[in-house]
Amino acid sequence: MSVISDVYPVLGLRITAGSLELRGLTDGDLAALGVLAQGGVHPPERMPFYHPWTDMPVEQIPLGMAQYHWGVRARFSPAAWSLELGVWVDGELVGCQGFGTSDYLVTRTGETGSWLGIEHQGSGIGTRMRQAMCAFVFDHLDADEVTSGAFLDNPASIAVSHKVGYADNGISRKKRRDGEMAEHLALRLTPETFVRGEPIEVEGAAAVRRLIGL
Numbered sequence: 001m002s003v004i005s006d007v008y009p010v011l012g013l014r015i016t017a018g019s020l021e022l023r024g025l026t027d028g029d030l031a032a033l034g035v036l037a038q039g040g041v042h043p044p045e046r047m048p049f050y051h052p053w054t055d056m057p058v059e060q061i062p063l064g065m066a067q068y069h070w071g072v073r074a075r076f077s078p079a080a081w082s083l084e085l086g087v088w089v090d091g092e093l094v095g096c097q098g099f100g101t102s103d104y105l106v107t108r109t110g111e112t113g114s115w116l117g118i119e120h121q122g123s124g125i126g127t128r129m130r131q132a133m134c135a136f137v138f139d140h141l142d143a144d145e146v147t148s149g150a151f152l153d154n155p156a157s158i159a160v161s162h163k164v165g166y167a168d169n170g171i172s173r174k175k176r177r178d179g180e181m182a183e184h185l186a187l188r189l190t191p192e193t194f195v196r197g198e199p200i201e202v203e204g205a206a207a208v209r210r211l212i213g214l
């Protein structure tokens with residue numbers, strides 16, 4: 001009998017690093033992730049995201065969250081894909097860690113993006129989950145480079161990137177919220193400068209490799 005993780009192997013992917021676990025998000029997990037985001041991701045006067053999804057009315061966040069992740073699944077193809085994994089610490093869902101790319105079979109690069117529920121920030125989880133994702137793509141998906149980016153007024157995200165070994169890769173001016181310009185720092189990581197964290201253990205990588213055409 002076939003199960004949904006045979007159809008969409010991201011749901012069978014599990015990366016563990018000590019008490020930290022990254023894995024594909026089921027529909028039940030998406031409901032829990034929406035409630036986590038409703039509890040807050042950043043102070044309301046700040047905006048760390050290009051697409052300001054946290055500005056939507058709080059009661060609409062769970063459906064918006066689920067629709068975003070359903071869209072990621074629906075568009076997944078070897079030409080363009082995004083791994084959006086839930087993050088658990090000691091079994092508690094705390095946030096989301098992504099790696100998105102296009103033309104990966106040629107470029108071997110992709111961009112990390114992440115968020116944590118506000119009560120889980122500032123205790124090192126953001127660094128650990130980024131290290132786990134980078135270790136996974138370098139060691140199991142044959143990546144040559146990982147990029148990231150953050151607005152200059154997001155010191156926590158930039159600090160995580162620097163701690164993990166990313167180098168600054170240029171500042172650009174971007175539109176953020178309507179009518180607002182914000183300066184943005186691009187960052188770039190290669191295996192040579194990667195600062196590893198706890199060793200990772202991985203289940204389900206072979207099926208994900210086949211899914212993305214490796």
Ligand SMILES: CC(C)(COP(=O)(O)OP(=O)(O)OC[C@H]1O[C@@H](n2cnc3c(N)ncnc32)[C@H](O)[C@@H]1OP(=O)(O)O)[C@@H](O)C(=O)NCCC(=O)NCCS
Nearest residue numbers: 048114115116121122123124125126127150155156157159
């Ligand atoms: C960005 C994010 C994922 C980082 O995760 P985290 O668990 O808070 O990060 P960590 O605790 O691992 O590390 C944060 C680092 O930022 C540093 N930092 C935080 N605020 C800072 C500030 N105002 N100035 C300088 N450094 C700062 C911390 O000191 C820490 O570095 P240290 O361990 O060397 O002291 C998390 O804060 C988050 O979800 N933020 C809201 C969403 C977001 O910004 N997503 C990224 C979009 S690009």
